[in-house]
Amino acid sequence: MNFCQACAVRNRAICGDLETGEIDALNRIGRRRKLDPGEQLLWEGDDAVLVANVIDGVLKLSSQTADGKEQILGLAYPSDFLGRPFGQSTPYGVEALSEAHVCVFQRSDFDSFARSHPRLEHKLLERTLTELDRTRRWMVLLGRMNAEQKLAAFLLELSERMAPATCSTMPGVADVVELPLSRQQIADVLGLTIETVSRQFTRMRNEGVIDLPSRREVTILRRELLEDRAA
Template sequence: MDGREPRIGSLYCWRYPDDMESLEIDTSMNSCQACAVRNRAICADLDDEEIGLLNAIGRRKHLRAGEQLLWEGDEAIIVANVVEGVLKLSTQTADGKEQILGMVYPSDFLGRPFGETTPYGVEALSDAQVCVFRRTDFDRFAREHPRLEHKLLERTLAELDRTRRWMVLLGRMNAEQKLATYLVETAERLLPATCEEAEPGDKRTITLPLSRQQMADVLGLTIETVSRHISKLKNEGLIDLPGRRELTINSLKALAERGG
């Protein structure tokens, strides 16, 4: 793996010169060349000509926090790349409970290519920017550009690995282990955004992308159980809570141990 490869869930920090450059002009332009995730998303391996073609079929869309991009069960008309922000993929059970199926971060891909229906709802958790394609356009482009399809395959395989690891959390962990594991993983995934202010040792302060209820929905718990165990971890000194959405992990290592 060459240090620039996007290893999801790793501690890799994104502040590379090429990213810097593109970030600087990101807000002023709207083309792939100027895209903040140009070198990390599935388009990374495309040459300039291909990027031009892709650019022609995609368009930027800004989402407000809470805004829904896709609805579960709808015909799959749209796929997208995340450029900025955090979104959740989720589904409802027959009795109205929600289960969050995954979170997507910048450079992640979203939607169901080569499929009839969208198997989950997608909602922005923060203000976000996505690069949207009509699925049919995207499918055609992908089939004609194996390098893109290869990237998509690698990403899908990685996502499948991650999802399977999550199954262990849902199937075999108790509430405390779930929460500890979630917090550690979130800290790692959010690291890129905050890694300039590298904190000493393995202490980490993060802004939680999820409310308590949403954490419960990711972890297969209730809001009360989440809240209780957060309090418990705080009382035991493993974490601190500077604010409701701010959380300091005093020792990643110690917290990870709680995750089993």
């Protein structure tokens, strides 16, 4: 079955600019894979055997420090590309935080396909530059923002990146966000303590900016105020 034809993120993924015949050829070298929460897709430092495109779910990118501690480098959302094409080793580990589906390719097959399809190579370059911009913004978030700004910016990013392709209230955003991380993981991502994260959640809820129906769900009540908090 040509799973590319029914792919929910096809128009946003790196294969979005390919023509039908090219999509069919790409489909022949890829396969769908389901990941359970906690299942590892890539291991830091291993040979770069696989690359993948996220179809749904959220995954974390992480690295191990010299003393063996995990450092979360970022999150991968639907339509994000994972792995290192044209590279020899995997620069980070990738683990599913929620149930996820990915489109997986052998790196050597994908490299050969990309070399012979300039539109895909161009899309890879665009995606790489976008990730570079996102990394720079992340550095500002971690290095310059206070705790309130960090959490507000994080919630806005989740709202934008996890929104469906069409949204009835506001295209491109979601007002109800399911958190893919625990409070401790959010603290690790933002460089805060779990106590600080919990206090900021409670403060925003008490001030009517968000609601917290459960520990894994956030409702954005006043987006403009959240944007102000994110500076």
